[in-house]
Amino acid sequence: MSSSIGVEKILRNREGGELSQEERDVLQGAVREIRTLPAGHVAVRQGERVEHSTLLVDGVMMRFIDARDGRRHVVGVHVPGDFIDLHAYPLKRLDHSVGTLTAATVAVVPHSALERIQVNYAHLTHRLWFLTMLDAAMHRQWVYRLSSLNALERVAHFLCEINARMIAIGASDGRSCPLPMTQLDLGESCSLTNVHVNRVLRQLRERNLCVVRGHQAEILDLPGLADTGQFDPGYLYLNPETAARAVGQTRSQP
Amino acid sequence: MSSSIGVEKILRNREGGELSQEERDVLQGAVREIRTLPAGHVAVRQGERVEHSTLLVDGVMMRFIDARDGRRHVVGVHVPGDFIDLHAYPLKRLDHSVGTLTAATVAVVPHSALERIQVNYAHLTHRLWFLTMLDAAMHRQWVYRLSSLNALERVAHFLCEINARMIAIGASDGRSCPLPMTQLDLGESCSLTNVHVNRVLRQLRERNLCVVRGHQAEILDLPGLADTGQFDPGYLYLNPETAARAVGQTRSQP
DNA sequence: CGCTAGCTTGATCTCACTCAATAGCAGTGG
DNA sequence: CCACTGCTATTGAGTGAGATCAAGCTAGCG
Numbered sequence: 008m009s010s011s012i013g014v015e016k017i018l019r020n021r022e023g024g025e026l027s028q029e030e031r032d033v034l035q036g037a038v039r040e041i042r043t044l045p046a047g048h049v050a051v052r053q054g055e056r057v058e059h060s061t062l063l064v065d066g067v068m069m070r071f072i073d074a075r076d077g078r079r080h081v082v083g084v085h086v087p088g089d090f091i092d093l094h095a096y097p098l099k100r101l102d103h104s105v106g107t108l109t110a111a112t113v114a115v116v117p118h119s120a121l122e123r124i125q126v127n128y129a130h131l132t133h134r135l136w137f138l139t140m141l142d143a144a145m146h147r148q149w150v151y152r153l154s155s156l157n158a159l160e161r162v163a164h165f166l167c168e169i170n171a172r173m174i175a176i177g178a179s180d181g182r183s184c185p186l187p188m189t190q191l192d193l194g195e196s197c198s199l200t201n202v203h204v205n206r207v208l209r210q211l212r213e214r215n216l217c218v219v220r221g222h223q224a225e226i227l228d229l230p231g232l233a234d235t236g237q238f239d240p241g242y243l244y245l246n247p248e249t250a251a252r253a254v255g256q257t258r259s260q261p
Numbered sequence: 262m263s264s265s266i267g268v269e270k271i272l273r274n275r276e277g278g279e280l281s282q283e284e285r286d287v288l289q290g291a292v293r294e295i296r297t298l299p300a301g302h303v304a305v306r307q308g309e310r311v312e313h314s315t316l317l318v319d320g321v322m323m324r325f326i327d328a329r330d331g332r333r334h335v336v337g338v339h340v341p342g343d344f345i346d347l348h349a350y351p352l353k354r355l356d357h358s359v360g361t362l363t364a365a366t367v368a369v370v371p372h373s374a375l376e377r378i379q380v381n382y383a384h385l386t387h388r389l390w391f392l393t394m395l396d397a398a399m400h401r402q403w404v405y406r407l408s409s410l411n412a413l414e415r416v417a418h419f420l421c422e423i424n425a426r427m428i429a430i431g432a433s434d435g436r437s438c439p440l441p442m443t444q445l446d447l448g449e450s451c452s453l454t455n456v457h458v459n460r461v462l463r464q465l466r467e468r469n470l471c472v473v474r475g476h477q478a479e480i481l482d483l484p485g486l487a488d489t490g491q492f493d494p495g496y497l498y499l500n501p502e503t504a505a506r507a508v509g510q511t512r513s514q515p
Numbered sequence: 516c517g518c519t520a521g522c523t524t525g526a527t528c529t530c531a532c533t534c535a536a537t538a539g540c541a542g543t544g545g
Numbered sequence: 546c547c548a549c550t551g552c553t554a555t556t557g558a559g560t561g562a563g564a565t566c567a568a569g570c571t572a573g574c575g
Contacts, residue, residue: 023353054495072405075491080408082401097391099277102398102496126383133379136390137351139397144356146400147336151326153407154334154452158531189553198408203531205555237329241308242356412563443521457563459523 012038012114013064016088018134020175020249021141030131037120038062044111051105057095059117063087066111067187071195072103081196083145084108084169088176094139096121109187137244144242153198156237161197162207163236166217166224171240171253181229181252187222211235229255266292266368267318270342272388274429274503275395284385291374292316298365305359311349313371317341320365321441325449326357335450337399338362338423342430348393350375363441391498398496407452410491415451416461417490420471420478425494425507435483435506441476465489483509 014035018026026034039059044050044066051057053073063085070083070091082103085091092105096118125132145168152164169186173179190208191201199207211217216232218225226232233254240253268289272280280288293313298304298320305311307327317339324337324345336357339345349355350372379386399422406418423440427433444462445455453461465471470486472479480486487508494507 070401072401072409074405074409076409078409080405082404094394094397097387097394098398098498100495100498102498103401122383125387129376129380132386133351136393139390139394140348140351143348143393143397143400144352146397146404147324147326147357149404150336150400150407151328151334153404155326155328155332191553200532201554202533202556205553206531209555241354244352244354244356445521454564455522456524456565460563463523 012041013062013087013112014038014114016176017062017090018138019088019177020246021137022244022246023134023137026131026134030128030134033124033128033131034116037116037124038114039117039120040115042113042115044107044113046107046110048111049104049106050113051092051095051101053101053104056100057092058119059115060093060095060121061091061105062114062116063089063091064112064114067108067185068105068111068113069108069192069196070103070105079195080198081192082149083142084196086169086172086176086178090135090138093135094142108192141244144244148242158197158199158203158207159210160236161199162193162204163211163216163232164238165193165197165236166211166219166226167229167233167236167238167240167253168243170224170226170229171238171243171245171249174252175243175245175249181255182226184224184226185222186219186224266295267316267341267366268292268368270430271316271344272392273342273431274500275391276498276500277388277391280385280388284382284388287378287382287385288370291370291378292368293371293374294369296367296369298361298367300361300364302365303358303360304367305346305349305355307355307358310354311346312373313369314347314349314375315345315359316368316370317343317345318366318368320361320363321439322359322361322365322367323446323450324357324359333449334452335446336403337396338450340423340426340430340432344389344392347375347389348396362446395498398498402496412451412453412457412461413464414490415453416447416458417465417470417486418492419447419451419490420465420473420480421483421487421490421492421494421507422497424478424480424483425492425497425499425503428506429497429499429503435509436480438478438480439476440473440478 012035014031065087068085068091069081071079071081073079095101152161156164170179170184173184174181178185190204194201194204208219216228216235240250245253268285319341322339322345323335325333325335327333346359406415410418424433424438427438428435432439444458448455448458462473470482470489494504499507
């Protein structure tokens, strides 16, 4: 089996330290299968019972809830290293759907293997629990974002979050960040229409904060963008150095 | 020590079954201290490191995030039986504040005791993890509520959620539900101004769905209210009978 | 009895939505 | 090679839900 299945990105640059080599090996051993999914694919449908959880190795995925009027509302976005539906291990049934934005590679971990981990590896279990709590913290920030911020601020905040998470896994250098989603997807994530997302992106461009083009975000002024989005990366529980990079500071303030 | 410290309400009427008597005893034994808090008290401040978690025994509490403009945004509400900040056990530092709405009684559980539970009681640990995932599921629904629903629907949805959770712990009969919060608090929970909450409550009254008065919600038409709020209790992971009661059905549909 | 917190109602304003039209661009097939 | 199709991006004009501002009202309480 390959030694590089995405396990190495788990918890990278987070508070509380990295996993030990043994723990990574244990996780790796828990993987039953590697699967590739096409873009726009629904992996788990709302209400489904599942007996395994999915670790995202490559690509971008999201969680969404379908509204009565047929609209889709994104409640979370996932980047490589995220254990997307680890919460299905305690929950067993999902209250939302999970799908791909891009083509994706995932590692499938059966819950039976997680049970064995839970019995035998207390620290690893504690860190996996932490992982699921990271998602909850992001959910809370999304609630806050929707409650408190206007359209421009919301998009800025969203871009800062994605960029911070991409920095943590080494996929962004803080100036150029992958953003493999359409303006419609962006709207579904920030609760805006695609039309308004377009206007907001123009504003960000005009203010020399950020240029979104193709599937890439060019961040011209990260401190400015973070300020616009009132972005404080505390909720991502990054280690101090990474948190500083996430708001465009190379050195911490005195 | 008293045998009734709120432990008996934990996970009551949820999917996955009740805790065993032994598990309840173990949890009870983990309680270091019972504390009473006045209304309007901030128990944990955003960013604080904590070494213990808090089980709500009596009263109503909430989690909130302070915005730059000084406004407060509620990201979660808690009723007795909720292990409010159990997520602090893996996270150690909270990304939001926790406070009381009413006077409250809480049981304090040190993380060292939770560590012992995690090593020795796999099933109980799994259920505690489940408990934290319930909060995450509620967060997701709040994101959805803010994204998808208008003011009337949002308030209706919120009332249905509180009512369902009160039903689960035996504090509501489905027609009369405690709602110990002002219209301002309600607004901070649904992202509306107190003025608009007031107008919305009038509409609910005029439609004979619900009358909110004092610190009590009189629900006149629970199926109607649930329909208005597009409320589907699936995300609360209640057992089937309780879920049916939460939307005003005494019998399940064929 | 006066004070304060919470509730109620009215008038006006604004941000983001809706509807609509156009342009660009990739893929597909004749 | 071009016509055709479908998806994404862009811009304009009009609309509306909920915010804001302002003023009374009510009730509990020292």
